[in-house]
Amino acid sequence: MAKAPARFVEVYSQKVAGKTKILVDMVTGVNYIFHSESEGYGASGGLTPLLNPDGTPVVTPPEMFQPR
Numbered sequence: 332m333a334k335a336p337a338r339f340v341e342v343y344s345q346k347v348a349g350k351t352k353i354l355v356d357m358v359t360g361v362n363y364i365f366h367s368e369s370e371g372y373g374a375s376g377g378l379t380p381l382l383n384p385d386g387t388p389v390v391t392p393p394e395m396f397q398p399r
Contacts, residue, residue, distance in 0.1 A: 339398040340396055347388075353381060355391050 336357065343353035349368040353361070367376030381389040 333398070342391075349376075355396070357393045357396065360393050362391055364385040
């Protein structure tokens with residue numbers, strides 16, 4: 332049985348005062364920002380859509396991530 336492709340792809344990661352990642356939903360193209368204060372047990376974090384200045388979600392066409 333073939334493995335299903337990943338739903339989310341990490342496109343950015345930064346480790347400053349915790350860890351921040353930007354994830355792209357490969358179905359909708361919506362970008363999400365995730366931040367966690369620590370890793371392991373008891374870690375706290377949050378996930379929210381990444382927004383443009385006009386309040387609409389940042390969308391990256393999933394085709395940008397397909398092999399050419």
